[in-house]
Amino acid sequence: MSARLRVDPIACEARGLCAEILPEMITLDDWGYPLIGGADVPADLYAEASEAVRLCPRLALRLDGPDREPPAPLAS
Amino acid sequence: MKTAEQSPWLAAGRAAAELPRLLPGRCGDGPVSLAGHLARHGRLPVIGRGTGHRRRLIAEIGRAGLSGRGGAAFPTARKLATVAAARRTPVVIANGTEGEPASAKDKVLLAQAPHLVLDGAVLAAELVGARQAIVVVHGAVREPVDDAVAERRRARYDRVPVRVLTAAGRFVAGEASALVNWVGHGIPAPTAVPPRVSERGLGGRPTLVQNVETLAHLALIVRHGAPWFRSLGTPTEPGSVLVTVIGAVREPGVYETGLGTPTGDVLALAGGPAVPLAALLIGGYSGAWVPYPAAAGRPFSAAGLRPAGASPGAGLLAAMPADACGLAETARVARYLAAESAGQCGPCVFGLGSIAAELEALAAGRPADPGQLERWLGQADGRGACHHPDGAVRMIRSALEVFAAETAEHARGWCRGTRPAGVLPVPPQAPR
Numbered sequence: 001m002s003a004r005l006r007v008d009p010i011a012c013e014a015r016g017l018c019a020e021i022l023p024e025m026i027t028l029d030d031w032g033y034p035l036i037g038g039a040d041v042p043a044d045l046y047a048e049a050s051e052a053v054r055l056c057p058r059l060a061l062r063l064d065g066p067d068r069e070p071p072a073p074l075a076s
Numbered sequence: 077m078k079t080a081e082q083s084p085w086l087a088a089g090r091a092a093a094e095l096p097r098l099l100p101g102r103c104g105d106g107p108v109s110l111a112g113h114l115a116r117h118g119r120l121p122v123i124g125r126g127t128g129h130r131r132r133l134i135a136e137i138g139r140a141g142l143s144g145r146g147g148a149a150f151p152t153a154r155k156l157a158t159v160a161a162a163r164r165t166p167v168v169i170a171n172g173t174e175g176e177p178a179s180a181k182d183k184v185l186l187a188q189a190p191h192l193v194l195d196g197a198v199l200a201a202e203l204v205g206a207r208q209a210i211v212v213v214h215g216a217v218r219e220p221v222d223d224a225v226a227e228r229r230r231a232r233y234d235r236v237p238v239r240v241l242t243a244a245g246r247f248v249a250g251e252a253s254a255l256v257n258w259v260g261h262g263i264p265a266p267t268a269v270p271p272r273v274s275e276r277g278l279g280g281r282p283t284l285v286q287n288v289e290t291l292a293h294l295a296l297i298v299r300h301g302a303p304w305f306r307s308l309g310t311p312t313e314p315g316s317v318l319v320t321v322i323g324a325v326r327e328p329g330v331y332e333t334g335l336g337t338p339t340g341d342v343l344a345l346a347g348g349p350a351v352p353l354a355a356l357l358i359g360g361y362s363g364a365w366v367p368y369p370a371a372a373g374r375p376f377s378a379a380g381l382r383p384a385g386a387s388p389g390a391g392l393l394a395a396m397p398a399d400a401c402g403l404a405e406t407a408r409v410a411r412y413l414a415a416e417s418a419g420q421c422g423p424c425v426f427g428l429g430s431i432a433a434e435l436e437a438l439a440a441g442r443p444a445d446p447g448q449l450e451r452w453l454g455q456a457d458g459r460g461a462c463h464h465p466d467g468a469v470r471m472i473r474s475a476l477e478v479f480a481a482e483t484a485e486h487a488r489g490w491c492r493g494t495r496p497a498g499v500l501p502v503p504p505q506a507p508r
Contacts, residue, residue, distance in 0.1 A: 009422070009423065009461050010266075010268050010420045010421055010461045011268070013422070014422050030426075030452065031422055031426040031427070031455075035455070
């Protein structure tokens with residue numbers, strides 16, 4: 001069961017709870033927004049990751065499966 | 077079916093490698109009328125009602141190798157096929173926003189050959205099974221496009237209703253999700269991806285967003301076929317491309333050339349350098365700086381420019397004179413890009429603002445911290461919902477590399493620039 005943490009940068013308002021709950025995987029940038037490495041969430045951190053997703057006051061964090069599509073092109 | 081492999085257009089025997097394809101041969105005559113358009117290009121080909129003919133035409137566009145001319149160079153046939161296969165009735169939006177202040181190619185195309193773009197929008201709508209085509213154009217060219225649409229309406233020419241809208245005058249307004257957001261809600265700001273607009277766009281419908289130049293090429297491919305299209309350009313990047321050439325060239329303007337043409341030859345179309353050059357900004361304000369003598373020999377194509385860290389992008393070439401300060405130019409554009417953030421994503425809002433301030437300090441010879449700048453560039457890169465911060469970071473990183481000697485000179489209080497900054501156009505910022 002591999003999953004990745006993703007942040008919706010529009011919804012995120014730098015409340016910073018995620019970095020407190022999951023400091024092993026999430027650090028904050030100079031403005032307080034979460035920096036999340038692209039690595040899969042290890043099994044022993046899955047519970048904390050789920051907790052961070054559930055407690056995000058902006059609902060900006062989610063756990064995605066590994067087979068997500070690549071990002072869409074910028075313009076047509 | 078075997079015959080689908082052979083191109084039915086091959087026998088047409090058109091003088092294929094002739095340029096220009098999109099623009100009228102002579103400038104300054106005003107927009108080409110519908111009669112003039114028909115005399116030059118022939119009637120709009122009939123698209124069969126069944127899915128078979130539509131599928132074969134999309135395959136022909138795939139064989140032509142047409143890719144998006146708005147900057148991302150995404151394969152057009154793949155986007156068409158995705159939207160055509162969707163369950164709900166799709167919508168087509170022709171993107172003539174051209175929010176990039178340095179670029180003029182979409183405006184020139186819409187002002188001079190509006191019927192070719194409208195043909196492409198109608199054909200694209202038919203190919204994907206859409207019942208309307210929405211054409212969003214820069215305010216400067218709304219009138220010729222309106223006139224062209226009225227002319228077609230009088231002639232009962234279009235088989236799909238065409239609606240024209242004026243684009244929001246913002247840099248990010250042309251990004252696909254921002255364009256859909258603008259048409260649907262009047263908000264010119266990107267939305268979160270996923271979903272992509274090709275899956276869930278305007279009113280929840282699958283939405284095909286194509287740059288207006290891409291659609292003009294499409295209208296010609298449907299008429300003349302893939303071999304005709306491929307007779308210009310390179311095998312991996314076929315066709316012609318519109319290029320806006322600005323800065324220190326003798327005749328700045330919009331020119332059409334085959335992809336893969338040496339970049340120096342594209343400059344020559346614009347009369348060549350007017351003064352000795354230091355560098356070229358290639359692709360747009362989210363493109364990359366390349367040192368000049370090295371840049372001239374590179375083919376103007378994604379493959380040709382990739383080793384120099386650049387790409388054709390939206391078809392911009394800006395020639396920077398050797399007596400201008402590249403850092404000052406970059407700082408001005410960085411400040412503009414920071415102000416043009418849609419203001420939704422923190423790392424873009426705060427990152428680009430901080431980066432611009434640091435660059436301004438660097439350009440002005442005030443104390444600046446290159447380590448801090450690099451740290452912020454890393455923290456802004458890839459951190460937005462759209463690629464606006466990534467593009468700004470790419471352009472600024474290339475400037476720091478190409479103008480590295482200037483950076484060192486500025487730190488000692490020197491600047492080789494003897495002309496005021498202003499080679500790259502930056503519109504005044506509206507208060508928000």
